[in-house]
Amino acid sequence: MHNRKSCISIQHVYKKFGKHEVLKDINLEIEEGEIFGLLGPSGAGKSTLVKELAGLDVPTSGENYIFDEKMPTLKLMQRIGYMAQADALYEELSANENLHFFASLYGLKGKKKKERIKKVMQLVDLSDHLNKLVSNYSGGMKRRLSLAIALLHEPEMLILDEPTVGIDPVLRKSIWDAFYDLNKKGTTIIVTTHVMDEAEKCDRLGLMRDGTLIAVGTPEALRKETNSESIEQAFLVYGGATS
Numbered sequence: 630m631h632n633r634k635s636c637i638s639i640q641h642v643y644k645k646f647g648k649h650e651v652l653k654d655i656n657l658e659i660e661e662g663e664i665f666g667l668l669g670p671s672g673a674g675k676s677t678l679v680k681e682l683a684g685l686d687v688p689t690s691g692e693n694y695i696f697d698e699k700m701p702t703l704k705l706m707q708r709i710g711y712m713a714q715a716d717a718l719y720e721e722l723s724a725n726e727n728l729h730f731f732a733s734l735y736g737l738k739g740k741k742k743k744e745r746i747k748k749v750m751q752l753v754d755l756s757d758h759l760n761k762l763v764s765n766y767s768g769g770m771k772r773r774l775s776l777a778i779a780l781l782h783e784p785e786m787l788i789l790d791e792p793t794v795g796i797d798p799v800l801r802k803s804i805w806d807a808f809y810d811l812n813k814k815g816t817t818i819i820v821t822t823h824v825m826d827e828a829e830k831c832d833r834l835g836l837m838r839d840g841t842l843i844a845v846g847t848p849e850a851l852r853k854e855t856n857s858e859s860i861e862q863a864f865l866v867y868g869g870a871t872s
């Protein structure tokens with residue numbers, strides 16, 4: 630575990646869509662260098678929360694701070710890599726053209742731009758498909774391309790919304806290896822998932838249900854505290870305790 634300063638601070642965050650309260654008084658500190666997982670069933674509010682962290686939405690009340698800046702702010706665009714749940718790709722362009730477009734948005738130029746494109750495509754195992762149109766990519770390939778784009782500018786913080794959905798177990802492992810490598814170099818990673826074995830790979834987890842953070846801790850602590858053998862079981866205990 631890392632013992633560093635907080636780089637994300639979520640303070641009394643609420644979010645309403647009409648009358649539907651999707652986030653209810655979320656409070657959370659995430660430390661620099663952590664791999665932090667948000668785990669919860671569909672509709673728990675994970676995507677809504679990470680979208681706010683990425684600066685794409687705002688809370689109804691409460692505040693999100695990243696690197697001591699109140700979100701949303703354009704200032705942090707260079708320092709954050711965000712991978713949305715729905716791929717934001719230009720289908721009618723090739724992967725290479727997509728990468729060039731996003732690299733330019735991040736201010737990458739010339740040799741550096743080419744190097745980064747090569748590197749990120751190797752990382753997601755798509756080097757052989759660089760010139761293919763995205764419309765001819767499979768769902769899993771699109772996910773991997775989205776991940777490559779999020780990594781282009783070597784951000785200090787990665788916010789990943791279900792990054793491995795639709796990706797086979799072998800590639801999933803290699804993608805997680807890449808996360809560990811980046812994390813070792815200091816990248817903070819926030820990842821949403823509902824896959825239990827992915828949850829085990831995180832330094833700490835936040836368990837979410839119905840817009841509430843029902844527990845936060847290391848996978849081990851969450852299991853111990855509930856006398857559970859698995860995170861899944863721990864989740865049920867915490868869930869049951871609050872209902």
Ligand SMILES: Nc1ncnc2c1ncn2[C@@H]1O[C@H](COP(=O)(O)OP(=O)(O)OP(=O)(O)O)[C@@H](O)[C@H]1O
Pocket residue numbers: 646651669670671672673674675676677678714823
């Ligand atoms: N723009 C929106 N307008 C209205 N309701 C929304 C909007 N975005 C999300 N919601 C609702 O907010 C709730 C939480 O959705 P969210 O996508 O954050 O959940 P999630 O935990 O990420 O689920 P999943 O794993 O399925 O993505 C859901 O009930 C969803 O229907």
